[in-house]
Amino acid sequence: MQRASFPLRGRKVEVVALQFWKDIKKELPYNVELEEVIAAGKEITEKVNELERQELLKIMNDDLPFKSH
Template sequence: MGNITIEIHYKSDSRTLQKGSFQLRGRKSEKIALDFWKQIKKGNSHRAELEKVIVDGDQDITQLVIDLEKLEWNISMNDNLPF
């Protein structure tokens, strides 16, 4: 089991960076980053706009996180269909 450091750069009222260290525990870094991003959005009344996601100081996974967020959103929308 390894640890990764995730930096999330976003705009809310101003440009902001939040950083944390997380254990992988068999999960992919983009899933951990998305969960971290969801926590950040909750604390900002969902006004936050994602700019960049960096893992371990040099790996840009922004697009992976955006794609995973869209996928999860689409799945949740389809689960709520009445048919």
């Protein structure tokens, strides 16, 4: 379990939470799974998971040797 406070500075809560999650994963030598994200008293785990999936899909699509038109 990790806890922190961050200023949003115009960013969405789930974007800040995803960056914190990425930082946590970098520090750990093993694979981890996101279980729950609570921000400002609201549970936003699914939003963070969806944002992470979107980023992964974008990375995977950017690495393709061909582009679809």
